[in-house]
Amino acid sequence: MKQTVGSEQAIVLGGSMAGLLTARVLSNHFAQVTILERDAVHDRPESRKGQPHTRHLHGLLGGGFQIFNHYFPDLVETLAQSDIFFGDMGENMNWYTHGGYRRPVHTGLYGATMSRPFLEYQVRQRVLALPNVTLWDNCAVKQLLTSPGGQQVRGVLLEKRGEDGANTSLDADLVVDCTGRGSRTPQWLKELGYEAPPESEVKVDIGYASRLYRRDPHDPRGQQWTLFTPDAPGETRFAGIFPIEDGRWIISMGGWGGDHCPGDEAGFLAFARSLPALDIYNIISKAEPLSDIIAHKMPSSLRRHYEKMARFPQGLLVLGDAVSSFNPTYGQGMTSAAMQARELDQLLAKRPSLQKLAPAFFKRAAKVVDIPWQMAVGEDFRFATTTGPKPPGTDFINRYVAKVNRASHHDAVVSAAFLQVMNLLAPPTSLFHPGVLWRVLRGGKTAAAAPTYQPVQSITQTGHHV
Ligand SMILES: Cc1cc2nc3c(=O)[nH]c(=O)nc-3n(C[C@H](O)[C@H](O)[C@H](O)COP(=O)(O)OP(=O)(O)OC[C@H]3O[C@@H](n4cnc5c(N)ncnc54)[C@H](O)[C@@H]3O)c2cc1C
Incomplete structure (x- = not known):
C-alpha cells in the first residue's frame, strides 16, 4: 500500500535562514511545524553563537529576493518603512572588477541592503506569526529516532538547555535538517547503518574581516552598493561595503589562497588601501567604527551529494x-536555500509517497545547487591556489567570463546579462546567446579603455526608496 507523507507534525532542525524558509513552506502542508534551535533566540535582530557568519x-x-517576496508578500512594504536602501541592482551597483567599473545599467531588478540579522529577524517574525509554526529555542538536537530497522525517521532526541541537560523526544512525520555546514546527518546516517553522502570539496582558503561603521544618512555614497572583485590570478582580494539599517555601513574584505584580511586596525586600513580603487578606504578612514574587526575563515566550498545515495531513511530531508x-x-547561500525550499513546497504539493519523497527532493535540490556550485567553483579555479574537483570546461568558461567582465565596463547589454546570471535569474548559458556573445567578443578588444563609471551624484538621482 502506498504510504503518503504524514501531514501532522514536521520538525525543522536549525532556526537560521534555511530553517525559517523551510518552516514557511512546510506550514502549507503540515498541521504543526516545530523549529528546534540550539541557541537562545530573542525577539530582535541578533547574531547568535551558532551562526557567527551572520556578522559579515x-x-x-x-x-532569492523574488522567492522571499513570494512567501512574505508584506516584506518589501515593511523594509520600505525602515531605513533600508532599495535600488536597481545595475544602476546602484558600484562594482569594480577586471580593471574597471561595470557600466551602470537599469535592470528593473531591485535589491535591498541590510544586515543579515535584520533580514533574518524580518523573516522569523513572519514565520512565527503563522498559526501552525512554533520555535523551541535552547534545544540541541542530539540524535534521530527511527523505526526499529532504522528505515524510517520518526522524530528526534533533543536536549533542552538550562533544564539540567534533560533529554526529550519529539515525534514527527518529517524531519528536515537545516543545521548548516556542521550538520551531523552524515554521522547520524552512519550510526544507523547507512553510508555517509559522497562529498565534493573545493579548497579556497578565504579569510574575511568585517566591521561596522557609522554612516551619515545624507552621504550620497549610501545610495550604492560598492564591490571589488579580483582579476585572477594576478589579484586575489575582494571587498564590499553596503549601507545598512540604523545609519551604518558594513564592510567585509578578504582574499583567496591565504591572502586574508588582517584583523588589526592598521592592517585592516592598509588592506582597504591596497584595493585597485579607494572608494572603501575613503569611507572607512574617516568614519567612526561601531564594532570590533571580526574575522571569519572559510577553508572550502563543500557539497554533500545526497542525490547520489542508494539508500536513505524515509521521513528525513x-x-x-x-x-x-x-x-x-558570491552571495549565493540564502538564495540557494530559498530555491531548495521552493522546490520542497512544489514537491509536497504533489503529495509524493513517503518512499519517493527523499530521492525526489534531493534530485531537485541537486539541480538547484548545480548552477551556483558550478559558478562559484568555476570562478575559484581562476586562482592557482584552489584545489579539488574541477568541473570540465572550467578554463574555457573562465576565459570567456573574463571577457564578459571586461565588456561589461562598456556595454550595458553585457552588464545586464551578467547581472541576471550572477543573481541566479538566468542560466549561465544565456551569456553565450548570440546577442551577448558578439558584444562580448567586440567588447573584449576594447577592454583597456577607460571605465565608464558615473560619479556617485548622478547615480543617486536614480536611486530610490520603494
Ligand atoms: C562569511 C560568510 C558570508 C556570507 N555571505 C552571504 C551572502 O552575502 N549572501 C548569501 O546569500 N549567503 C551568504 N552566506 C551564506 C549564508 O550565511 C547561509 O547560506 C545561510 O545562513 C543559510 O544557512 P543555513 O540556515 O543553512 O545554516 P546556518 O546559517 O549555519 O544555520 C544553522 C542553524 O542551525 C543551528 N544548529 C546547529 N546545530 C544544531 C543542533 N544540533 N540542534 C539545533 N540547532 C542546531 C545553529 O545554531 C544555526 O542557527 C555567507 C556565509 C559566510 C560564512
Whole structure:
C-alpha cells in the first residue's frame, strides 16, 4: 500500500535562514511545524553563537529576493518603512572588477541592503506569526529516532538547555535538517547503518574581516552598493561595503589562497588601501567604527551529494548549507536555500509517497545547487591556489567570463546579462546567446579603455526608496 507523507507534525532542525524558509513552506502542508534551535533566540535582530557568519556582509541575490517576496508578500512594504536602501541592482551597483567599473545599467531588478540579522529577524517574525509554526529555542538536537530497522525517521532526541541537560523526544512525520555546514546527518546516517553522502570539496582558503561603521544618512555614497572583485590570478582580494539599517555601513574584505584580511586596525586600513580603487578606504578612514574587526575563515566550498545515495531513511530531508555551503564571496547561500525550499513546497504539493519523497527532493535540490556550485567553483579555479574537483570546461568558461567582465565596463547589454546570471535569474548559458556573445567578443578588444563609471551624484538621482 502506498504510504503518503504524514501531514501532522514536521520538525525543522536549525532556526537560521534555511530553517525559517523551510518552516514557511512546510506550514502549507503540515498541521504543526516545530523549529528546534540550539541557541537562545530573542525577539530582535541578533547574531547568535551558532551562526557567527551572520556578522559579515550578506547580500541577497535577485533570485532569492523574488522567492522571499513570494512567501512574505508584506516584506518589501515593511523594509520600505525602515531605513533600508532599495535600488536597481545595475544602476546602484558600484562594482569594480577586471580593471574597471561595470557600466551602470537599469535592470528593473531591485535589491535591498541590510544586515543579515535584520533580514533574518524580518523573516522569523513572519514565520512565527503563522498559526501552525512554533520555535523551541535552547534545544540541541542530539540524535534521530527511527523505526526499529532504522528505515524510517520518526522524530528526534533533543536536549533542552538550562533544564539540567534533560533529554526529550519529539515525534514527527518529517524531519528536515537545516543545521548548516556542521550538520551531523552524515554521522547520524552512519550510526544507523547507512553510508555517509559522497562529498565534493573545493579548497579556497578565504579569510574575511568585517566591521561596522557609522554612516551619515545624507552621504550620497549610501545610495550604492560598492564591490571589488579580483582579476585572477594576478589579484586575489575582494571587498564590499553596503549601507545598512540604523545609519551604518558594513564592510567585509578578504582574499583567496591565504591572502586574508588582517584583523588589526592598521592592517585592516592598509588592506582597504591596497584595493585597485579607494572608494572603501575613503569611507572607512574617516568614519567612526561601531564594532570590533571580526574575522571569519572559510577553508572550502563543500557539497554533500545526497542525490547520489542508494539508500536513505524515509521521513528525513536535508536542506540549505547542510547540503551545499559555497565560498560566500558570491552571495549565493540564502538564495540557494530559498530555491531548495521552493522546490520542497512544489514537491509536497504533489503529495509524493513517503518512499519517493527523499530521492525526489534531493534530485531537485541537486539541480538547484548545480548552477551556483558550478559558478562559484568555476570562478575559484581562476586562482592557482584552489584545489579539488574541477568541473570540465572550467578554463574555457573562465576565459570567456573574463571577457564578459571586461565588456561589461562598456556595454550595458553585457552588464545586464551578467547581472541576471550572477543573481541566479538566468542560466549561465544565456551569456553565450548570440546577442551577448558578439558584444562580448567586440567588447573584449576594447577592454583597456577607460571605465565608464558615473560619479556617485548622478547615480543617486536614480536611486530610490520603494
Ligand atoms: C562569511 C560568510 C558570508 C556570507 N555571505 C552571504 C551572502 O552575502 N549572501 C548569501 O546569500 N549567503 C551568504 N552566506 C551564506 C549564508 O550565511 C547561509 O547560506 C545561510 O545562513 C543559510 O544557512 P543555513 O540556515 O543553512 O545554516 P546556518 O546559517 O549555519 O544555520 C544553522 C542553524 O542551525 C543551528 N544548529 C546547529 N546545530 C544544531 C543542533 N544540533 N540542534 C539545533 N540547532 C542546531 C545553529 O545554531 C544555526 O542557527 C555567507 C556565509 C559566510 C560564512
